[in-house]
Amino acid sequence: MKPAKTSAMPTLRHQLSSPVSAQSLALFRIAFGALMLWDCWRFIKYERVWRYWIQPDFHFSYPGFSWVEPLPQPWLQIAWLGVGLAAALVMLGLFYRVAIIALTVLFGYFFLLDAAEYLNHFYLVLLYAALLCCLPAARVWSLDAWLRPRDPHVPAAAVAILRIQTEIVLIYAGLVKLTPDWLRGEPLGLWLRDRVEGFWIAPLLEPDWVMVAAAWGVIALHVVGAPLLMWHRTRLAVFLIYCVFHCANAWFFNIGIFPWLTIAATTIFFAPDWPSALFGRAAPTSPPAAPLLPRAALLAMAVWITVQIFLPVRGALFDSETRWSGDGHRFSWRMRIYDREAEGVFIVTDHRSGQFWEVDPEEFLSRRQAGTMLTRADLIHQFANHLARIWRERGHEVAVYAEICKSLNGRPCQYYIAPGTDLTQVRINLFGADPWVLPLEEPAWGAADNRRLYGGT
Numbered sequence: 001m002k003p004a005k006t007s008a009m010p011t012l013r014h015q016l017s018s019p020v021s022a023q024s025l026a027l028f029r030i031a032f033g034a035l036m037l038w039d040c041w042r043f044i045k046y047e048r049v050w051r052y053w054i055q056p057d058f059h060f061s062y063p064g065f066s067w068v069e070p071l072p073q074p075w076l077q078i079a080w081l082g083v084g085l086a087a088a089l090v091m092l093g094l095f096y097r098v099a100i101i102a103l104t105v106l107f108g109y110f111f112l113l114d115a116a117e118y119l120n121h122f123y124l125v126l127l128y129a130a131l132l133c134c135l136p137a138a139r140v141w142s143l144d145a146w147l148r149p150r151d152p153h154v155p156a157a158a159v160a161i162l163r164i165q166t167e168i169v170l171i172y173a174g175l176v177k178l179t180p181d182w183l184r185g186e187p188l189g190l191w192l193r194d195r196v197e198g199f200w201i202a203p204l205l206e207p208d209w210v211m212v213a214a215a216w217g218v219i220a221l222h223v224v225g226a227p228l229l230m231w232h233r234t235r236l237a238v239f240l241i242y243c244v245f246h247c248a249n250a251w252f253f254n255i256g257i258f259p260w261l262t263i264a265a266t267t268i269f270f271a272p273d274w275p276s277a278l279f280g281r282a283a284p285t286s287p288p289a290a291p292l293l294p295r296a297a298l299l300a301m302a303v304w305i306t307v308q309i310f311l312p313v314r315g316a317l318f319d320s321e322t323r324w325s326g327d328g329h330r331f332s333w334r335m336r337i338y339d340r341e342a343e344g345v346f347i348v349t350d351h352r353s354g355q356f357w358e359v360d361p362e363e364f365l366s367r368r369q370a371g372t373m374l375t376r377a378d379l380i381h382q383f384a385n386h387l388a389r390i391w392r393e394r395g396h397e398v399a400v401y402a403e404i405c406k407s408l409n410g411r412p413c414q415y416y417i418a419p420g421t422d423l424t425q426v427r428i429n430l431f432g433a434d435p436w437v438l439p440l441e442e443p444a445w446g447a448a449d450n451r452r453l454y455g456g457t
Helices: 008-017 023-045 048-054 075-092 096-113 120-133 143-147 156-175 188-195 208-223 232-252 258-269 274-278 295-317 367-373 377-393 447-454
Strands: 019-021 153-155 340-350 356-359 398-408
Touching: 008 156, 008 295, 019 156, 023 048, 023 075, 023 096, 023 120, 023 156, 023 258, 023 274, 048 075, 048 096, 075 096, 096 120, 120 156, 120 258, 153 156, 156 208, 156 258, 156 295, 188 208, 188 232, 188 447, 208 232, 208 447, 232 258, 340 377, 367 377, 377 398
Parallel strands: none
Antiparallel strands: 019 153, 340 356, 340 398
């Protein structure tokens, strides 16, 4: 009698349920909490809580979250201190489950307060925090474990989901750079040459081919290097290259905790007991038999992974150029691949009297908000309707127009919004291109084009 065939799903379920050392997960928890605590301190030290969320009178909202508003003083500052306290407790592993949920909720609140402050590393923090809410990351090296010792093992799925999430981020960080501009060395050339001006390395970055080679190298590091982290023979070498890459990013660009968070997350690809192996100490052995993970947990993992795979590519559904229009930009890991500058004014016109007002955005927004808003169509639309509400409260029936000139990666400035468009009478299309956003006139632009136009970069 032939033995019954074993399907792949039960095998996968057993593999994900098998116990592994909790050390690598605990180390990631400690690093995550420490980096969040450091970032909280940086925001307080440089008054970013004030500049981002208190000083502005108007905040841009995400679709469906216009109800999220800043708390009055001093409660907003107290909420930010709550982020720091929760991060410290996560790092220490004290009241871990309550602390990580509090950290996720509070940081998520600040994330949603203003869409103009969107950063990819804020989004990444939220994803890791949400995952840690569901993972037993305080089994070892925590005050909770010291007060109440527990089994120093976790299901393999706890490590696997962090590996998959990190792999998705790294691979997409390379794939999204497959654009005509990046492949021709821009905006990398603009940024690097400006950053190293006056340093001994500047002449080495002068040839355009160096910028092109560096741009292609970044793509290869992510698209080829990230999968090699899954293979033990190449893992250490690729990890060390990533460390050098992220340290260089931290020096060249002001991107906060992102390089250090990514390095910390990349350590999860090593064996779960790698900290013990590194210091020559024996890790706990003979794990007890573990129950199979609930099917609901496996389904939740599958849904999470599916969303993370397909959300970044939603821009392909739009009949527009994402790097220009911004359609599908957020949540897609398009990190440091655009250099966008814009200037412009809004024209508020009274239908009845014919009277009009020319509005400088910085009269109503912070300089940081205004600079971001002028490069993003959805935020331009929000601000135009905000101006319309202000003028209607003053007793006017108005139309609002925008005259905005935008440059992408050093291109000559071109009009961004179609002339004559009353922004109070159009909608943001969540599932298609907005016809009132003008198309990009120069589809490809590189380091050689900037040199020709400006006589050097």
